[in-house]
Amino acid sequence: MTIAVASHSARSDAAGQLSVDVATAADASQWNEFLQQHPQGSYYHLFEWSGINAQALKNPSFNLIAREGARIRGVLPLTLVASPLFGRVLCSMPFVNYGGPVADDPAVTNALVRAACDRARDLNVDYLELRCASTLDTDLPVSTRKISLQIDLAPDPDTLWNAYTSKHRKNVKRAYQNNLQVTSGGKELLDVFYSVMEQSWRALGTPFYARSYFDTIFQSLAEHTRIFVCSQGEQPVAVACVGYSNGVVEGLWAGGTHLSRPLSANYVLYWEMIKDSCLRGHKRFHLGRSTAESGAEEFKKKWNATPSQLYWYFHRPKGGEMPQLNVDNPKYKLAIEMWRKLPLWVTRLIGPPLARSIP
Secondary structure: OEEEEOOOOOOOOOOOEEEEEEOOHHHHHHHHHHHHOOOOOOHHHOOHHHHHHHHHHOOOEOOEEEEEOOEEEEEEOOEEEEEOOOEEEEEEOOOOOOEOOEEOOHHHHHHHHHHHHHHHHHOOOOEEEEEEOOOOOOOOOEEOOEEEEEEEOOOOHHHHHHHOOHHHHHHHHHHHOOOEEEEEEOHHHHHHHHHHHHHHHHHHOOOOOOHHHHHHHHHHHHHHEEEEEEEEOOEEEEEEEEEEEOOEEEEEEEEEOOOHHHHOHHHHHHHHHHHHHHHOOOOEEEEEEEEOOOHHHHHHHOOOOEEEEOEEEEEOOOOOOOOOOOOOOHHHHHHHHHHHHOOHHHHHHHHHHHHOOOO
16 A cells, blocks of 8 residues: 555545545545544544634644545544644644544554644644544654543443442432432533533633533534533532543533532532433443543542543654643643632633633
8 A cells, every 4th residue: 555645635546545635524424434433433533623623713623534545544633723822733632632543554544643744844833732542653752641531331320330339339329418410401501511610610720611612512513412410409510511422422521619529519410421321322431531640530430430541642843842731830830820819700701712722
């Protein structure tokens, strides 16, 4: 098999020759069909994300598609984030838990990675970042600070319940005694979801996205996305949003008000989401990415979630060291602490423009 990396939208139909070019909207259906048939195809790789990021966040995408003749052999979604904080970043995928190439052969994966490096050079970015759920055969520097925790689901949720420790089951039952209940649905719950999330992220010291971002997600991926709301009586205290694809549930965003922790609301919220995922026939639940050895990892392990390493590969077209973009970096700690002290109306005003520039 020979490999030709094409620029722009050039394609080759020569037998046995692989071409890599930039996908267009006309490729969306075939792109998603390829993902549905591939074990590594995920919710984050769906073609709709290119439109979501462009429309709601003004971040253009350059989705790479590898073909051999008319047959798709691999895909790699890429989004450009021009950030006053971090420079120009070409990322797969920004704002979500992972991305990276999906291909049916290592040679195709390598061709997609090389094409991404070329695209990074052509776009004059400061660095390319490939957030992968598995290793790549590459000499690009890699960060292993992030992990994903996943639960193997069962058709009967009692199978999972009976496997928990007695202490964990007791904690869940005790949380239910706080008059907590969970509802789930779609776009009709966005107002509640957004209100809780903007409070939660302000408390974490992190700017939150504009409401229009989530409107666009539900416009584009309504059948793949669901919101869960945990309330005490009429008062929402914790929320989560999940995505569905290929039998896998992806934990997207979760947060709570100041009442969430004393009420142990996350115990009820997570158990209801796990039960719902089992009853819908899904096979795995990715609880979202976490920093290794963090409090979030400890909580997720209580649900018998097993850690899976994430691999974030970097390429600097102009040379230089791998970026140190993490909350433990001292240069960001002061900004985080200041953000936590700002009034909500201030973070609501200036948060969305900042959030769209933090990949």
